[in-house]
Amino acid sequence: MSDLFGAPLSVINVGLAQFAEPIRAAGANVVDVEWAPPAHDEDIARALARLVNRADIEAANQTAFGRYLAAQPTLKGVGIARDVLDGLGERMILHSGPPITWDEMCAPVRGAIAGACVYEGWAETPAEAETLAGSGEISFAPCHHFGAVGPMAGIISPSMPLWIIEDPVHDHTTFSNLNEGLGKVLRFGANSPDVIAHLEWMRDVLAPALVATLETLGDLELKPIMAQALHMGDEVHNRNGAASALLIKRLIPAALDAGLDAKTLSDVVTFINSNDHFFLNLSMAACKSMLDAAHGVPGSSLVTAMARNGVNFGIRVSGLGDTWFEAPASIIDGLFFPGYSTADANPDLGDSSITETCGIGAFAMAASPAIVQFVGGTASDALANSRRMGHITFGRNTAFTLPALDFMATPAGIDIRKVVDTGIAPVINTGIAHREAGIGQVGAGITHAPLTCFSAAVAALAETFVD
Amino acid sequence: MSDLFGAPLSVINVGLAQFAEPIRAAGANVVDVEWAPPAHDEDIARALARLVNRADIEAANQTAFGRYLAAQPTLKGVGIARDVLDGLGERMILHSGPPITWDEMCAPVRGAIAGACVYEGWAETPAEAETLAGSGEISFAPCHHFGAVGPMAGIISPSMPLWIIEDPVHDHTTFSNLNEGLGKVLRFGANSPDVIAHLEWMRDVLAPALVATLETLGDLELKPIMAQALHMGDEVHNRNGAASALLIKRLIPAALDAGLDAKTLSDVVTFINSNDHFFLNLSMAACKSMLDAAHGVPGSSLVTAMARNGVNFGIRVSGLGDTWFEAPASIIDGLFFPGYSTADANPDLGDSSITETCGIGAFAMAASPAIVQFVGGTASDALANSRRMGHITFGRNTAFTLPALDFMATPAGIDIRKVVDTGIAPVINTGIAHREAGIGQVGAGITHAPLTCFSAAVAALAETFVD
Numbered sequence: 018m019s020d021l022f023g024a025p026l027s028v029i030n031v032g033l034a035q036f037a038e039p040i041r042a043a044g045a046n047v048v049d050v051e052w053a054p055p056a057h058d059e060d061i062a063r064a065l066a067r068l069v070n071r072a073d074i075e076a077a078n079q080t081a082f083g084r085y086l087a088a089q090p091t092l093k094g095v096g097i098a099r100d101v102l103d104g105l106g107e108r109m110i111l112h113s114g115p116p117i118t119w120d121e122m123c124a125p126v127r128g129a130i131a132g133a134c135v136y137e138g139w140a141e142t143p144a145e146a147e148t149l150a151g152s153g154e155i156s157f158a159p160c161h162h163f164g165a166v167g168p169m170a171g172i173i174s175p176s177m178p179l180w181i182i183e184d185p186v187h188d189h190t191t192f193s194n195l196n197e198g199l200g201k202v203l204r205f206g207a208n209s210p211d212v213i214a215h216l217e218w219m220r221d222v223l224a225p226a227l228v229a230t231l232e233t234l235g236d237l238e239l240k241p242i243m244a245q246a247l248h249m250g251d252e253v254h255n256r257n258g259a260a261s262a263l264l265i266k267r268l269i270p271a272a273l274d275a276g277l278d279a280k281t282l283s284d285v286v287t288f289i290n291s292n293d294h295f296f297l298n299l300s301m302a303a304c305k306s307m308l309d310a311a312h313g314v315p316g317s318s319l320v321t322a323m324a325r326n327g328v329n330f331g332i333r334v335s336g337l338g339d340t341w342f343e344a345p346a347s348i349i350d351g352l353f354f355p356g357y358s359t360a361d362a363n364p365d366l367g368d369s370s371i372t373e374t375c376g377i378g379a380f381a382m383a384a385s386p387a388i389v390q391f392v393g394g395t396a397s398d399a400l401a402n403s404r405r406m407g408h409i410t411f412g413r414n415t416a417f418t419l420p421a422l423d424f425m426a427t428p429a430g431i432d433i434r435k436v437v438d439t440g441i442a443p444v445i446n447t448g449i450a451h452r453e454a455g456i457g458q459v460g461a462g463i464t465h466a467p468l469t470c471f472s473a474a475v476a477a478l479a480e481t482f483v484d
Numbered sequence: 485m486s487d488l489f490g491a492p493l494s495v496i497n498v499g500l501a502q503f504a505e506p507i508r509a510a511g512a513n514v515v516d517v518e519w520a521p522p523a524h525d526e527d528i529a530r531a532l533a534r535l536v537n538r539a540d541i542e543a544a545n546q547t548a549f550g551r552y553l554a555a556q557p558t559l560k561g562v563g564i565a566r567d568v569l570d571g572l573g574e575r576m577i578l579h580s581g582p583p584i585t586w587d588e589m590c591a592p593v594r595g596a597i598a599g600a601c602v603y604e605g606w607a608e609t610p611a612e613a614e615t616l617a618g619s620g621e622i623s624f625a626p627c628h629h630f631g632a633v634g635p636m637a638g639i640i641s642p643s644m645p646l647w648i649i650e651d652p653v654h655d656h657t658t659f660s661n662l663n664e665g666l667g668k669v670l671r672f673g674a675n676s677p678d679v680i681a682h683l684e685w686m687r688d689v690l691a692p693a694l695v696a697t698l699e700t701l702g703d704l705e706l707k708p709i710m711a712q713a714l715h716m717g718d719e720v721h722n723r724n725g726a727a728s729a730l731l732i733k734r735l736i737p738a739a740l741d742a743g744l745d746a747k748t749l750s751d752v753v754t755f756i757n758s759n760d761h762f763f764l765n766l767s768m769a770a771c772k773s774m775l776d777a778a779h780g781v782p783g784s785s786l787v788t789a790m791a792r793n794g795v796n797f798g799i800r801v802s803g804l805g806d807t808w809f810e811a812p813a814s815i816i817d818g819l820f821f822p823g824y825s826t827a828d829a830n831p832d833l834g835d836s837s838i839t840e841t842c843g844i845g846a847f848a849m850a851a852s853p854a855i856v857q858f859v860g861g862t863a864s865d866a867l868a869n870s871r872r873m874g875h876i877t878f879g880r881n882t883a884f885t886l887p888a889l890d891f892m893a894t895p896a897g898i899d900i901r902k903v904v905d906t907g908i909a910p911v912i913n914t915g916i917a918h919r920e921a922g923i924g925q926v927g928a929g930i931t932h933a934p935l936t937c938f939s940a941a942v943a944a945l946a947e948t949f950v951d
Contacts, residue, residue, distance in 0.1 A: 248717055249726050250717045250887070251716075265732070273750045286737055287737050290736070386887035390887075396890045396891075420717070420857075421853045423862050
């Protein structure tokens with residue numbers, strides 16, 4: 018100790034800033050680190066204490082994580098929602114995020130639902146559709162309750178075409194809607210006649226062409242495409258250019274052999290080619306497939322879904338059944354398109370955070386330094402995000418490696434205990450929707466899952482352990 | 485000073501190791517840095533001294549570099565070598581690298597030339613072709629002497645189809661042969677009947693299909709594709725997967741509209757789709773275009789070509805006309821395919837180092853951390869290569885940015901003075917050919933341009949300044 022105080026001191030002060038003052042006054046060099054004890058709520062701290070260092074939870078997580086790793090999401094085809102979704106009501110519309118009533122919904126989701134009602138022929142105009150939707154005659158449910166996911170508003174109505182993804186390892190099927198492209202699209206709440214006409218083209222031309230193409234192509238495993246895309250600058254959430262191109266390379270030869278007429282072939286190829294996010298919905302359904310495999314393991318503290326409905330953010334946990342643990346959806350810190358600002362932004366929206374739940378998206382941001390031009394920050398921030406998420410995850414997914422971190426496998430298996438213990442919130446890359454329906458995307462950025470979802474889940478998990 | 489020696493010393497010893505010994509013996513902590521004074525040859529040092537800090541050379545380099553930046557290589561079409569190469573002899577074969585005689589050539593180049601003779605109908609068998617080639621009846625010249633480039637053996641014979649690249653800014657045309665794909669291919673010296681049949685298919689089916697497609701597509705600027713590929717994990721020399729996919733996305737809709745018959749369309753798409761290096765030859769011809777724009781500026785010390793014929797490595801310098809400055813080609817430090825080792829490797833071969841000359845390839849390796857799985861090293865090495873090349877280049881090419889270095893523009897415009905002054909040799913990513921003809925690629929790795937090419941060029945440039 019006498020040696021220590023004989024030399025000039027460099028001090029790191031963690032937490033309360035006033036501890037640093039006398040040291041600084043005495044002439045030492047002090048760096049302040051902002052820090053507060055995590056789990057500051059006493060009840061949550063007690064609940065967490067009951068859940069740490071338990072062999073049974075470790076074993077449950079090992080089981081859940083093993084199932085997640087073993088899943089092999091495989092693109093099987095395209096089908097119409099009413100034909101492929103078990104229990105979908107004839108007048109039911111699915112939306113992103115946790116459950117929500119019409120009255121509570123944000124404007125982009127309402128706009129998208131109104132558009133879906135017009136598309137289904139249940140109403141003549143969006144205004145008529147809004148009256149219908151508020152009348153109680155239409156029922157609403159989360160996509161997640163039907164094994165499905167959708168970006169932004171995430172709308173699935175009975176006659177929409179869906180991607181069908183099977184995991185043969187766990188004999189489980191997941192779904193997503195098809196990406197409409199950029200510009201004025203239903204998922205941002207647009208519902209004008211051109212938006213509806215495009216949805217009809219997707220149902221009447223694109224979907225049958227994809228059915229024929231996929232029948233010619235046969236099964237297509239999605240993890241290898243996602244893994245290769247991670248080596249090509251995608252994080253497969255907000256950058257899908259490489260994955261979409263790799264998909265196109267697989268689809269085109271099959272499309273040529275599928276006997277499509279020349280105009281259909283040309284229109285379909287032009288449409289897919291023009292949309293760098295075409296793969297996004299497949300990425301999401303593949304992530305849903307891997308995470309559903311991990312769901313339902315008693316005692317497991319691993320997160321199997323994170324989703325937002327534009328009002329609330331919800332998570333599901335493997336060992337906690339179908340319960341959603343919710344908190345208000347965050348506002349996103351991002352880069353806005355010219356003319357827009359945070360004041361225009363809808364709170365966090367969409368099922369696409371299933372990618373981060375799965376260890377890609379912002380968790381794999383080290384693979385995608387170029388994305389900082391779109392979501393903000395620097396290349397170092399991108400690396401730091403992937404590294405930091407390693408503190409709150411159960412393991413690493415060796416199927417998905419990050420070249421810039423010397424092929425480190427991506428961190429995956431968010432553990433609610435680690436989130437609450439460290440106070441590190443899961444990071445999410447996301448598009449930002451305008452808070453009014455139909456204006457569309459106004460930017461993109463980085464946000465974090467609200468910590469209170471995780472502390473509520475910790476409390477609930479602790480209650481399941483009565484010993 | 486008394487303060488300095490009062491505290492424990494940490495010493496960095498640069499150069500002669502024996503200087504460190506007494507310090508280490510006295511108990512200090514010493515790190516040795518290997519270093520020798522560059523330009524140790526006295527005549528070269530004098531020549532270099534005459535070339536530094538000259539306003540006229542700076543101005544010449546500014547002119548040359550400005551032309552390099554302004555070039556806009558544009559894919560215009562595909563033509564047959566004898567129709568598009570000015571002055572190509574009827575029995576002439578072009579090869580990669582600086583000039584070389586048949587007797588001096590390495591086996592893969594001889595094998596490829598023999599294959600080209602059979603392909604041209606000048607000989608029935610490769611053996612007969614080798615006799616013919618050695619007889620003096622066939623003339624040989626570097627691709628570079630005809631504004632062309634070719635990977636590995638780089639063979640161009642009169643009836644081969646070539647990419648035609650125009651730079652409208654400087655009204656200049658460059659060329660490359662078409663990539664044959666992987667496996668048994670002419671560019672590695674293979675010349676069996678299936679190799680020849682594939683070349684015939686490329687001439688008779690692929691080339692006309694590309695002509696029709698490019699007529700439908702119109703002009704295609706190549707720099708934007710290369711720039712986008714750098715954001716997708718390519719360095720556009722040994723990783724071309726993204727650039728090839730982006731090219732395919734541009735070609736397919738045009739191919740669909742070009743009225744090709746269904747079988748041709750399917751065969752051509754399947755062929756292009758199966759070759760992640762399909763873009764390489766376009767990348768090379770685009771680089772040749774940019775560097776030709778910079779060539780021929782009196783007094784400029786910038787390198788406008790680096791090329792290897794498998795025996796010798798040669799460079800050309802903007803201010804030094806058509807002279808090649810040569811040194812023996814290096815052996816490559818790389819990763820070998822199973823069953824092969826350095827003993828199997830041909831020395832450095834091919835015109836593809838035109839990419840590094842242009843600031844991409846290994847110079848842009850920071851864009852492509854995933855390439856270290858192919859050429860060896862770590863992600864940090866990839867970043868370090870791009871950073872280090874900044875010490876020997878005139879400027880940066882803002883058309884080509886490196887996301888992992890926070891979008892730093894790639895270093896470009898190799899200055900022979902800086903290479904000789906620093907002793908830092910230009911780094912090159914490269915495939916490794918088997919030293920016997922026809923076995924093909926046996927690995928890939930990293931090598932460096934031989935420094936003596938640059939010191940010879942410095943001596944020659946100094947002679948042009950008589951003041």
